[in-house]
Amino acid sequence: MMFEGFMVNAWEVASIVAVVAGVVGFFTVLRGAAFAAHSIPNGSFAGAAGASLVGLGTLFGLGVFAFAGALGIGLLGRRGRHDAVTALMLVMMLALGALFVSFSSEYAPEVYSLLFGEVLGISANAVLPTLLLGILCLLVVAILYRPLMLSSALPEVGEARGISAFAMELAFLGVLALATTMTVPVVGTLLIFSLMIGAPAAARSFTDRPAVAMALSVAFALAIVWFAIAASYETNWPVGFFVGTASAAAFVLGRVWAYARARMGRRPSARPSPS
Amino acid sequence: MSEAVLTVEGLGVRIAGRQVLDGVDFAIAPGEFTGLIGSNGAGKTTLFRAILGLQRPTSGRVLLGGRPRSRRGAGIGYVPQKFLLDPDLPLRGRDLVALGFDAGRLGPSTRLRRRRAAVEEALAAVDAEAFADTRVGRLSGGEQQRILIAHALISRPRLLLADEPLANLDLRSAQEVVSLLARVCREQGVAVLISAHEINPLLPVMDRIVYLAHGRAASGTSEEVIRADVLSRLYGHHVDVIDVHGRVLIVAGAGDDADLAGCEETVEHTEVIQ
Ligand SMILES: Nc1ncnc2c1ncn2[C@@H]1O[C@H](COP(=O)(O)OP(=O)(O)OP(=O)(O)O)[C@@H](O)[C@H]1O
Ligand SMILES: [Mg+2]
Numbered sequence: 001m002m003f004e005g006f007m008v009n010a011w012e013v014a015s016i017v018a019v020v021a022g023v024v025g026f027f028t029v030l031r032g033a034a035f036a037a038h039s040i041p042n043g044s045f046a047g048a049a050g051a052s053l054v055g056l057g058t059l060f061g062l063g064v065f066a067f068a069g070a071l072g073i074g075l076l077g078r079r080g081r082h083d084a085v086t087a088l089m090l091v092m093m094l095a096l097g098a099l100f101v102s103f104s105s106e107y108a109p110e111v112y113s114l115l116f117g118e119v120l121g122i123s124a125n126a127v128l129p130t131l132l133l134g135i136l137c138l139l140v141v142a143i144l145y146r147p148l149m150l151s152s153a154l155p156e157v158g159e160a161r162g163i164s165a166f167a168m169e170l171a172f173l174g175v176l177a178l179a180t181t182m183t184v185p186v187v188g189t190l191l192i193f194s195l196m197i198g199a200p201a202a203a204r205s206f207t208d209r210p211a212v213a214m215a216l217s218v219a220f221a222l223a224i225v226w227f228a229i230a231a232s233y234e235t236n237w238p239v240g241f242f243v244g245t246a247s248a249a250a251f252v253l254g255r256v257w258a259y260a261r262a263r264m265g266r267r268p269s270a271r272p273s274p275s
Numbered sequence: 276m277s278e279a280v281l282t283v284e285g286l287g288v289r290i291a292g293r294q295v296l297d298g299v300d301f302a303i304a305p306g307e308f309t310g311l312i313g314s315n316g317a318g319k320t321t322l323f324r325a326i327l328g329l330q331r332p333t334s335g336r337v338l339l340g341g342r343p344r345s346r347r348g349a350g351i352g353y354v355p356q357k358f359l360l361d362p363d364l365p366l367r368g369r370d371l372v373a374l375g376f377d378a379g380r381l382g383p384s385t386r387l388r389r390r391r392a393a394v395e396e397a398l399a400a401v402d403a404e405a406f407a408d409t410r411v412g413r414l415s416g417g418e419q420q421r422i423l424i425a426h427a428l429i430s431r432p433r434l435l436l437a438d439e440p441l442a443n444l445d446l447r448s449a450q451e452v453v454s455l456l457a458r459v460c461r462e463q464g465v466a467v468l469i470s471a472h473e474i475n476p477l478l479p480v481m482d483r484i485v486y487l488a489h490g491r492a493a494s495g496t497s498e499e500v501i502r503a504d505v506l507s508r509l510y511g512h513h514v515d516v517i518d519v520h521g522r523v524l525i526v527a528g529a530g531d532d533a534d535l536a537g538c539e540e541t542v543e544h545t546e547v548i549q
Contacts, residue, residue: 030365032361142382142383143381143382144381145383146374146379146380147378147379147380147381149366149378150378153360153361153364153371153374153411154355154358154423156355156357156358157354157355157423157427158378159327160329160351160353160355161353161379161430162379203365204364207365208365208408208409209367210365210366210370212365
């Protein structure tokens, strides 16, 4: 049944992943870092391919590439445009990935599964590492919450108060890399992206308060993942299909809600006349 | 005299081979309202950044309360000239003000009740209660300005730096912001340093003026600084100061075209207003 045996692992791990994606995604959307959130997981795929080639653990390769990508984006993006630098990092990592994959003679299922995840096939010993990495991720965000928030909204004001925008950028990208390392083996590079963007982007249509938006973001991510697992189990369609479409649906729902709320005039959305 | 909140001594800043500031000297006493006047590119923002420790001086030094700065930004509130707030940011005006209370600290907030009271007080000080619950990115420029001033005030700074808060404001809003800052200055005893390229809106409230031109500064009371001889020396060519019904016009005096060009902007700005 859906709640028995190996499926228990799937529920547990996917729930941890959803919480982390909801929290990290909240800051990703806040900082307009969606492209980095796309590039780091996708580029880190190359690390896993390389690691499996030389006989190291794929998780190790994934982590190394995720952090290298984050560091590259952070350091090179210090001057000039972030998007160009992010694209460059992605392209470099993908090029390496193509090379590694071409070197590996046999089909490497664990590497390919990184693209789409293997939620339904998660083993029991994946639960603990995922949990520990997830807790670490949340801990870092909890510690940096306020400075990161100010630096994301008003970097110059933060700088003036001694909060280095560069340090915050590196810390954020580090959290993103950490989240990538723990979530990609579960939901895959393609899906973590939709989860990290869809849920928080939808959440902020429903509330003006940062803490509530973050909580909603986590709630949406959980709902999306749970729905996707159940639907996938029932239909045998890929989990990724359901995660992606549910994320997009949540976003659309948020927009409709915001529009309706503005129309109903319940929110003081129109500017109060300057006194 | 009590210890100056801010002392700038022989400050020079060189950026990309250009001497942006050169031997700038002035001091601000506690609770004083000071206007930093200069045309576009005079170095106002650079001076602020040097005071905040965001721009390393190539010569001279900045003292806060008579001592070199201990921590960056300690005791200084800052409202930057340019800022961009995303309209979709899930952050109300009051949330941004609350960040001013303890954003420098790590970990979860511990003094929630005190913070809430401080937020209300700061919002009241800038008359921002009416729009404090709207997303800050959707507020008008003037309203955002007030929220940022409240954000700066809530940390109880001894010095508030406001970089061109009057730019982009219509005359009435500009006067409101000036009287608001003057009130904050008197009531809370915060020294205010505000930059502007137009002197007249600030004349009624300024205790002191720091006039920047070509990277050099003249400072003193407005009677001491807004004089033909002082400003002519600063600009390096002859400048006239004309009083028109209580408004000051600073114009390039009779001279060659090069001189006129140097003062053009000042003339333009003074003539545009009122
Ligand atoms: N990072 C930088 N690189 C190169 N030049 C700079 C830099 N920062 C400042 N400058 C130069 O220093 C001069 C002073 O700039 P600043 O921004 O301090 O002027 P300002 O008085 O604030 O002008 P405005 O009224 O237009 O805001 C300008 O000519 C500017 O081009
Ligand atoms: Mg400026």
